[in-house]
Amino acid sequence: MRRTELRKVTILVIAVLVSIAVFMAIFRGSAGDSRGASAEPGTLVCGENARQSSQVIRVNGSCAGVLLFHHHEKCAAHE
Amino acid sequence: MPDNAAYHGNTRGILLVVLYMAVAITPLILASVYGYPYGHVLYDLGRSFALLGFMIIVLQVFLAARIKWIEQPYGFDILIRFHRNMGIFALLLILAHPFLLAAGSGRWALVLGPAVSPVVWLGRITLAVLIASVLLSVYQRSLGLKYEPWRLVHDILSPLIIVGAFVHSFMIGADLNLALMQGIWIASAIAAVSVFVYHRLIRPRILRKHAYRVTEVVPEAPGVWTVKLAPAAGEPLFDYLPGQFQFITFFRNRGLPEEEHHWTISSSPAGRDYVSSTIKALGDFTSTMGQTRVGDRAAVHGGFGRFSYVLYPKERDLVFIAGGIGITPLMSMIRHMQDTRDTRQVLLLYANKDQSGIVFSRELSEIEAGGHPSLRVVHVLGSPGPGWKGETGFVDEEKILRLCGDDLDGKIFYVCGPSGLIDAVLDALTGLGVEDYRIRIEIFSFLD
Numbered sequence: 001m002r003r004t005e006l007r008k009v010t011i012l013v014i015a016v017l018v019s020i021a022v023f024m025a026i027f028r029g030s031a032g033d034s035r036g037a038s039a040e041p042g043t044l045v046c047g048e049n050a051r052q053s054s055q056v057i058r059v060n061g062s063c064a065g066v067l068l069f070h071h072h073e074k075c076a077a078h079e
Numbered sequence: 080m081p082d083n084a085a086y087h088g089n090t091r092g093i094l095l096v097v098l099y100m101a102v103a104i105t106p107l108i109l110a111s112v113y114g115y116p117y118g119h120v121l122y123d124l125g126r127s128f129a130l131l132g133f134m135i136i137v138l139q140v141f142l143a144a145r146i147k148w149i150e151q152p153y154g155f156d157i158l159i160r161f162h163r164n165m166g167i168f169a170l171l172l173i174l175a176h177p178f179l180l181a182a183g184s185g186r187w188a189l190v191l192g193p194a195v196s197p198v199v200w201l202g203r204i205t206l207a208v209l210i211a212s213v214l215l216s217v218y219q220r221s222l223g224l225k226y227e228p229w230r231l232v233h234d235i236l237s238p239l240i241i242v243g244a245f246v247h248s249f250m251i252g253a254d255l256n257l258a259l260m261q262g263i264w265i266a267s268a269i270a271a272v273s274v275f276v277y278h279r280l281i282r283p284r285i286l287r288k289h290a291y292r293v294t295e296v297v298p299e300a301p302g303v304w305t306v307k308l309a310p311a312a313g314e315p316l317f318d319y320l321p322g323q324f325q326f327i328t329f330f331r332n333r334g335l336p337e338e339e340h341h342w343t344i345s346s347s348p349a350g351r352d353y354v355s356s357t358i359k360a361l362g363d364f365t366s367t368m369g370q371t372r373v374g375d376r377a378a379v380h381g382g383f384g385r386f387s388y389v390l391y392p393k394e395r396d397l398v399f400i401a402g403g404i405g406i407t408p409l410m411s412m413i414r415h416m417q418d419t420r421d422t423r424q425v426l427l428l429y430a431n432k433d434q435s436g437i438v439f440s441r442e443l444s445e446i447e448a449g450g451h452p453s454l455r456v457v458h459v460l461g462s463p464g465p466g467w468k469g470e471t472g473f474v475d476e477e478k479i480l481r482l483c484g485d486d487l488d489g490k491i492f493y494v495c496g497p498s499g500l501i502d503a504v505l506d507a508l509t510g511l512g513v514e515d516y517r518i519r520i521e522i523f524s525f526l527d
Contacts, residue, residue, distance in 0.1 A: 003522075004515050006157050010164045013100060020104050021131050021172075024111035025124035 092152030103134045106263050110254035117253075122183025125176050126254060132172035133244050133264075135165055136209075137271040140237070144278040145326075145380065154385035155324075156522040163216060170213045173206055173244075198250045205243030212236040227338055234279055241271050283328070283339075286378035289314060290330065293375040294353055296368075299438040302360040303404065304368045305345060308377055309353040319348050319382025320389055321415035322408040322493075322521075326380040327356065335367050343408040343495075343521070344382060349418035354379065357438060359404040386493070386521040388412050388423075394491045395423040398483060400474055400504050402430045402496020408521060409495055410439050416452040425452045428482060430459045430474050430500060434467065457482055474500065476507040487513055494520045 107130045117123055141149065142162040150158055181189045189195065212233060215222070219229050245268040249255050255264060291308040299305055308327070310316050319325070321344075328339040342356035360366040386408055388397060399409040406429060413425065431437050437458060447454045459470040459478065470478060483490060492513060494504050501520055508518055 003157075003160075003520075006153075006160055006164075009096060010161060013096065013165075014168050016100055017103055017131060017135075017168075021107060021127040022124060024104075024107050025120055025127045028111040028114070028116045028123045028127075029118065029120055 089152070091148075095149060095152060099138060102138060103131060106130045106134055106254075106260060106267075109259055109263070110257070113257055113259065114254045117183065119183035121179050125179030125183060126252070128172040128179065129176040129248060129252070130254065132169045132176065133248055134267065135169040135172070136241060136244060137267045139166055139169070140241070140271045140274050140278075144274050145383070146274075147383075150383060151385075155383040157385075160522075166213055166216065170209055173209060177202070177206075196251070198247055201243055202247040202251070205240055205247055208236055208243065209240050212240060238272060238275055241268060241275075282380075283378065286328075286380055287330070290376040291354075291379045293329075293371055293373055293377065295373060296371050298369070299357060301435055302366075302369075303357060303438050304371070305355050305357040306368065306371055307346070307353045307355040308379055316352060316354060317379065317381055319344055319354065320387040321347055321411040322387035322389075323382030323384045323411075324408070324521075325354065325356065325382055328378040329371060330376045330378070331371060333370070335370060336364055338364055339378075340364060341383075343384075343386075343411070345407040345410050345414075347411060347414035347418045349415050351418075354381070357404065357407045357410070361404075384408075384521060386495070386519060388493070389415070391491070396490050397423060397425045398479075398490050398492045399425060399427045400430070400479075400492060400494045400496070400500075401427065402474075402500035403432075403436055404438070405496030405500070406438060407495075409493060410443075412493075413443070413446060413452065413454060416454075417446050417449065420451045422450075423452050425454045426482065427454065427456045428459055428474050428478070429456060430461070430496065432461045433464055434460065474504055474507070476510050479504075479507055480511060487511055490517065492518045494518065 107127055110126070110130055117126070139162055142158055142165070145155070153161070177190050181187045189199065215224065215229060215232060215236075219226075245264065249261070249264055254260050289311065291310050293306060294309045295305075295307040297305040297307070317325075324341050324343040326339055326341045328337060329335070330337060342358055344354055345357040346353065346355040348354075358365055358368045360368060388394065389412075399412075401409050409427065413427070415421075416423065416425070427443070429437065429443075443454075443456050446452075447456050457470055459472065459474055460467060461471070461473065463469070463471055470482075472478070480487065490513075492504075492508055494501055494508075496504075505518065505520070
């Protein structure tokens, strides 16, 4: 019956998507570390590596959000 | 009739599920590979959920837009339920997004604090609209909301959610600084809005321009009419399978409402130049069907659904169980079998409250006598009038087993009718050990 199949497919799709989202969140942290981009907000923004990243451009422009504000705040403290 | 191969979509059905997941996770993977981490797994998970939630919202439009090559492998009733399930899932992802960001950064003001940027406020408002949209859909019946006003609200809220989520994420999302992500985001938003505009604004106008004409209105029983519709001269009738349904918007003027409703098709697609739906007065709108006149116009969009025996040509022993006006898709299939001189065995158990509710009575008797298909009709009446000598009561385990000759092996059951009958018959068939794959049902209400 198709309703049973729907339930199975929905559960499968949701499980796969959530698993990938969790995996990628973990992967992102480890990949970032291996690239030398420190996870510390202040270092990320103020460091030379981060300066070349697109994130810095946003920070040097308008501080649009909490994450960027957080970075900016750290930068100001460092500088 | 459409090419059946389009409906034998196991491969296409699986590929579409894979494609769905691939589209949903592509931005997530790109952002994770090329973007920069925040450094706290909860924060990064919050970003991941937001990216995934946005893409699922974009894909929602494609699921609901009645795109036939997406609908055919599953059937519209199943597709719209998947749309509903994924809407709830997207809400949960996006609801978790600010909490995960706050938990990862320690800045709980992000969740409730008033001193945040306007873009964060836009995100909050969009989330509130998404919550409202999902709750109205899930609890539509409990809230006593009729289909038409619900749909109007849904049609207004949906684009607001897409645009709000797009602007919020584009302005604030660190991952959206990547040029590739920006491209994907813009393309996704444009595609979603374009499909929505086509589905809700452009296609209705096209269908109206090519409106069908009412050629006959046949009273079948008290409060039941068959409305026959034919395309304008020189234009083709749309393709459909026996047992499918169609969306119809009647343009009758005379102060009668113009609302789109879906009804199962009662005609056979074989060798006929019209399509018909047999409609029972069950509400405010359907009560006006008797006022429909020959020459009235109607926008028609079909056929949809997989409730059709022609998709399973090897199945030769069928049991149709109908309740009330649920006979219509089964009648379409029986008429098609007659038109195509099909010889398969069909047992029709037709449940009604009393004799007055039976429609197609004479035609069913004629088909039964004609031998194509090898049809046996058994009426089951809940409260029959005096003189009734047939079956009484409900379609239960005892009746199904007895009327099937105490042998259910190999029989395929098609069930259509009010939800109470469907639930009772499903319980009975399950109790009799009939496997799921041998039971076919059509779920009329998209919101249940």
